[in-house]
Amino acid sequence: MKLLVTGGAGFIGSFLSEALISAGHSVVSLDDLSTGSDKNLINLTGKPGYTFVNGTMMDENLVRDLMADVDGVFHLGAALGVKRILERPYESLVTNMHGTEIVLKAAAAKKLRTFLASTSEIYGKNPIQPLTEESDRVLGSPLLVRWTYSEAKAIDESLIQIFHQTHGLPFVTGRFFNTVGPRQTGAYGMVLPGFVTQALAGKPLTVYGDGNQQRVFCHVSDAVDAVMRLFFNDKALGHAFNIGGETEVSIKELAELVIAETGSNSKIEMVSYKDAYPAGFAETMRRIPNTTKVREFTGWAPKYSLKAIIADVAAHLKA
Numbered sequence: 320m321k322l323l324v325t326g327g328a329g330f331i332g333s334f335l336s337e338a339l340i341s342a343g344h345s346v347v348s349l350d351d352l353s354t355g356s357d358k359n360l361i362n363l364t365g366k367p368g369y370t371f372v373n374g375t376m377m378d379e380n381l382v383r384d385l386m387a388d389v390d391g392v393f394h395l396g397a398a399l400g401v402k403r404i405l406e407r408p409y410e411s412l413v414t415n416m417h418g419t420e421i422v423l424k425a426a427a428a429k430k431l432r433t434f435l436a437s438t439s440e441i442y443g444k445n446p447i448q449p450l451t452e453e454s455d456r457v458l459g460s461p462l463l464v465r466w467t468y469s470e471a472k473a474i475d476e477s478l479i480q481i482f483h484q485t486h487g488l489p490f491v492t493g494r495f496f497n498t499v500g501p502r503q504t505g506a507y508g509m510v511l512p513g514f515v516t517q518a519l520a521g522k523p524l525t526v527y528g529d530g531n532q533q534r535v536f537c538h539v540s541d542a543v544d545a546v547m548r549l550f551f552n553d554k555a556l557g558h559a560f561n562i563g564g565e566t567e568v569s570i571k572e573l574a575e576l577v578i579a580e581t582g583s584n585s586k587i588e589m590v591s592y593k594d595a596y597p598a599g600f601a602e603t604m605r606r607i608p609n610t611t612k613v614r615e616f617t618g619w620a621p622k623y624s625l626k627a628i629i630a631d632v633a634a635h636l637k638a
């Protein structure tokens with residue numbers, strides 16, 4: 320198939336593009352390089368079947384033109400990272416709502432099979448864990464900018480569902496839970512690349528709040544494997560799936576593990592949220608995926624342990 324990947328120069332989008340090319344598909348990648356990078360395309364540039372388009376999904380004509388010539392769409396383009404959302408709230412909200420509307424509308428007009436990248440953030444701070452796909456959304460005040468990412472992504476999910484009903488758009492939605500691995504940048508508030516960079520530099524690892532926030536990390540190769548299995552599976556169409564790892568860990572434990580695995584002499588430094596983030600931040604203390612649905616539909620299971628993930632991120636950052 321010939322497939323469009325929005326956000327294709329991003330962290331997950333670049334690995335997904337590589338997997339699609341390896342599987343024999345052609346890929347057209349659309350990215351404005353706002354958080355993505357051409358460094359992520361090093362294994363793709365010049366490969367037969369791969370085309371990179373430096374442009375924005377806000378450009379309706381460009382998106383429509385690209386859709387004219389493809390058989391399916393992976394929509395990963397988005398503004399994300401807690402820091403980036405708080406620092407550029409309006410731009411992020413418009414990208415995540417209107418940008419997605421443009422992409423989905425064009426895909427619906429052609430009934431193109433579409434994968435929508437959603438997020439565990441849509442569940443907000445629901446205290447009932449692990450989270451299944453049917454779990455409620457429990458959000459804080461709309462006055463806190465932090466929730467706008469969750470709100471936009473939830474509207475995106477509603478929109479794709481509506482286009483499914485009105486236009487027969489075949490879709491599958493994947494809700495990523497803390498996807499990590501090589502190429503992810505710590506610049507927008509992602510915790511693991513930040514910790515590993517600090518550990519390798521012998522600097523203190525900065526843990527925000529009390530460090531008791533619980534998360535589960537998933538290696539990007541495992542996440543991409545799940546996306547591929549879902550996209551090409553007719554049974555998965557019309558469904559949303561959690562995509563996440565297995566090992567629950569607190570952020571403080573993660574920092575300790577990073578120090579141990581990298582053999583670093585770094586110490587841990589606790590930093591208050593007030594000093595870590597601009598106004599508008601709120602924390603979610605526990606975010607644990609139930610991944611039974613994706614496993615039952617596709618036979619998928621993650622392969623990377625947390626230690627293997629840390630080792631891979633460290634090897635990448637050292638290189």
Ligand SMILES: NC(=O)c1ccc[n+]([C@@H]2O[C@H](COP(=O)([O-])OP(=O)(O)OC[C@H]3O[C@@H](n4cnc5c(N)ncnc54)[C@H](O)[C@@H]3O)[C@@H](O)[C@H]2O)c1
Binds near residue numbers: 353374
């Ligand atoms: N990494 C995670 O843990 C995680 C968790 C939940 C959801 N997601 C979702 O997965 C997708 C990919 O995220 P990622 O981690 O690879 O982040 P990323 O920032 O590396 O990827 C997003 C890409 O979208 C591009 N982009 C942004 N605005 C654009 C626009 N207007 N036009 C074209 N391209 C644009 C960026 O340049 C970037 O390359 C996103 O939709 C994100 O919301 C990721």
